[in-house]
Amino acid sequence: MAYRRALNLLPRGKQFIFRVFQKPPNAISQTLRFHMNNPCSRTRNLHTATPLMVAKLLSAEELFAMRSLQGYLKKMEMEYSECLRAVNSSETEEQFSEDELRAKRTKVSLLAPLIQSIRELEAKQKEVTETETLMKDEDPALRELAELEREGCLQDIQDLSQKILDLVIPEEDADMSDLVLEVTAGVGGQEAMLFTAEVFDMYQGYAQHHGWSFDLLEHMTSDLGGLRHASASISGPQCYKRMKFEAGVHRVQRVPKTEKQGRMHTSTMTVAVLPQPTEISFTINPKDLRIETKRASGAGGQHVNTTDSAVRIVHLPTGVVAECQQERSQLKNREKAMKALRAKLYSIKLEEATSKRYNQRKLQIGTRGRSEKIRTYNFAQDRITDHRIGMTVHDIKSFLLGEDLLEEMNSSLQEFSNQETLMELLEESNQDSS
Numbered sequence: 138m139a140y141r142r143a144l145n146l147l148p149r150g151k152q153f154i155f156r157v158f159q160k161p162p163n164a165i166s167q168t169l170r171f172h173m174n175n176p177c178s179r180t181r182n183l184h185t186a187t188p189l190m191v192a193k194l195l196s197a198e199e200l201f202a203m204r205s206l207q208g209y210l211k212k213m214e215m216e217y218s219e220c221l222r223a224v225n226s227s228e229t230e231e232q233f234s235e236d237e238l239r240a241k242r243t244k245v246s247l248l249a250p251l252i253q254s255i256r257e258l259e260a261k262q263k264e265v266t267e268t269e270t271l272m273k274d275e276d277p278a279l280r281e282l283a284e285l286e287r288e289g290c291l292q293d294i295q296d297l298s299q300k301i302l303d304l305v306i307p308e309e310d311a312d313m314s315d316l317v318l319e320v321t322a323g324v325g326g327q328e329a330m331l332f333t334a335e336v337f338d339m340y341q342g343y344a345q346h347h348g349w350s351f352d353l354l355e356h357m358t359s360d361l362g363g364l365r366h367a368s369a370s371i372s373g374p375q376c377y378k379r380m381k382f383e384a385g386v387h388r389v390q391r392v393p394k395t396e397k398q399g400r401m402h403t404s405t406m407t408v409a410v411l412p413q414p415t416e417i418s419f420t421i422n423p424k425d426l427r428i429e430t431k432r433a434s435g436a437g438g439q440h441v442n443t444t445d446s447a448v449r450i451v452h453l454p455t456g457v458v459a460e461c462q463q464e465r466s467q468l469k470n471r472e473k474a475m476k477a478l479r480a481k482l483y484s485i486k487l488e489e490a491t492s493k494r495y496n497q498r499k500l501q502i503g504t505r506g507r508s509e510k511i512r513t514y515n516f517a518q519d520r521i522t523d524h525r526i527g528m529t530v531h532d533i534k535s536f537l538l539g540e541d542l543l544e545e546m547n548s549s550l551q552e553f554s555n556q557e558t559l560m561e562l563l564e565e566s567n568q569d570s571s
Contacts, residue, residue, distance in 0.1 A: 205563035311412035312378035317480035325404025330363025342539030349373025385511030411480035
């Protein structure tokens with residue numbers, strides 16, 4: 138695909154594509170939690186809007202010339218040096234408590250890779266300057282060697298710059314989680330249900346494309362073969378990180394199979410992507426649960442309506458409900474329902490933390506990913522448009538396979554999120570320094 142990496146930091150001759158977006162009053166937000174395990178720990182949100190406007194493209198030279206970025210890196214170097222001196226000082230025990238000393242050791246450990254990369258980058262930039270001087274020498278052989286050396290240094294600079302960016306913008310805690318996927322038909326009747334089935338199949342294909350497991354939890358079909366509601370547990374490396382931006386309202390514009398006069402209809406369906414916490418990181422008090430069993434309904438063979446295999450779990454303090462009747466075994470259904478319930482409650486907890494932060498900052502946000510239109514699938518024009526970043530790709534048939542085109546879309550969304558996170562990080566660092 139012909140899309141460049143947005144965080145390519147080659148300082149000479151290349152461009153760093155960095156989008157600065159204009160946020161209108163109706164800006165909406167999808168939760169993105171950013172955690173550094175140090176005093177800079179914070180919650181991040183992906184801000185989205187319609188329309189989305191690219192204000193400026195910054196080159197690498199322009200980026201590194203920004204005082205905010207240089208100031209932030211210098212600030213990290215100073216904090217590292219101060220903590221290192223405190224840890225190595227012979228008077229440490231008199232000046233700091235045991236908890237303070239432990240915190241400084243932790244910070245030294247966390248900042249060490251970043252500081253090392255910054256120093257290696259500075260050394261390589263110095264080497265480039267020296268080789269450029271040698272390239273002016275009268276000896277042709279020496280000039281040729283200097284040119285080869287310079288090319289190697291530039292590649293090293295590119296790799297180190299990307300490494301620094303990755304260290305400055307670490308992954309959120311939930312990125313390493315498995316997930317629970319939920320799809321629900323919205324406006325549009327049978328057509329919405331048919332489209333919901335197609336999107337659910339797309340995500341199953343996406344999981345297969347990445348080698349993730351796809352375990353069905355709920356599957357409520359319609360009369361015409363569509364889906365009213367379905368959910369699945371997805372497990373695999375970085376599955377939540379790659380799928381978290383799919384949450385929201387997906388809109389389809391096409392002539393439905395049920396339309397006899399050939400008119401274009403607009404239908405919607407909703408996707409929820411819930412990070413699946415481990416039992417250790419997020420526990421539920423068994424006393425807060427009401428577990429009900431009933432006979433499974435719908436198509437499914439001899440066990441349907443003959444055994445109490447279906448399980449419904451209610452979390453009493455919040456009223457959140459999870460159900461499962463996919464398995465013949467009540468025990469397996471209960472296990473799957475608990476997995477879905479834990480994901481729902483954990484997602485609510487993350488959203489509450491993010492809402493508090495945004496209320497404090499007085500930002501206007503929408504009703505989050507599950508209730509805002511994020512993407513349009515227009516079959517007449519054979520295009521898919523993501524309204525959060527203004528990106529359009531063509532070939533809906535290939536997109537719905539859940540392979541390269543969907544991966545390309547999600548990679549662009551991740552890059553946009555990284556860009557915005559970096560800008561917020563630098564902005565907040567400037568505010569703290571002032």
